[in-house]
Each structure stands twice: as structure tokens, then as C-alpha cells.
Amino acid sequence: xxxxxxxxxxxxxxxxxxxxxxxxxxxxxxxxxxxxxxxxxxxxxxxxxxxxxxxxxxxxxxxxxxxxxx
Numbered sequence: 001x002x003x004x005x006x007x008x009x010x011x012x013x014x015x016x017x018x019x020x021x022x023x024x025x026x027x028x029x030x031x032x033x034x035x036x037x038x039x040x041x042x043x044x045x046x047x048x049x050x051x052x053x054x055x056x057x058x059x060x061x062x063x064x065x066x067x068x069x070x
Contacts, residue, residue: 009046017043017050020057 021028031050034040041056 009049009051013054014051015054015057017052020052023057024061 015023017031018028021031031040031043035043035050041052041060043050043052045051
């Protein structure tokens with residue numbers, strides 16, 4: 001089977017959806033569902049991949065902590 005190389009967007013502020021899912025302990029399919037429901041930080045599609053901005057992910061997590069009584 002031939003290996004196919006796929007180019008991905010590389011920018012220090014962009015997080016691939018797989019990385020974001022791993023960081024928050026979710027399945028990547030859950031992130032797709034969340035995006036359809038408008039839950040979580042906004043994402044952008046580049047080609048056939050989804051990416052998040054690091055600062056928006058950090059802000060989303062900060063808001064979650066503010067909502068709970070920690």
C-alpha cells in the first residue's frame with residue numbers, strides 16, 4: 001500500500017482538531033458534533049481539516065472554569 005503525504009496548515013497559533021481533542025480528552029468525532037451544535041471554540045476548515053486558534057481554545061477553557069464554582 002502506498003503512503004500518501006498530506007500537507008497540513010502549520011502556524012504556531014493553529015491547533016489541529018485531533019490535537020485539541022486530545023488536550024481536552026474528547027474524541028475528534030465529538031468535536032465535529034460540538035461544532036454542528038455551536039458548542040466550544042469556533043473552528044476553521046482549511047482543505048479537509050479543521051483547526052482551532054489557541055487563544056480561542058484557552059478562552060473557552062477559562063470560561064468553563066468561571067462557570068463552575070472552583
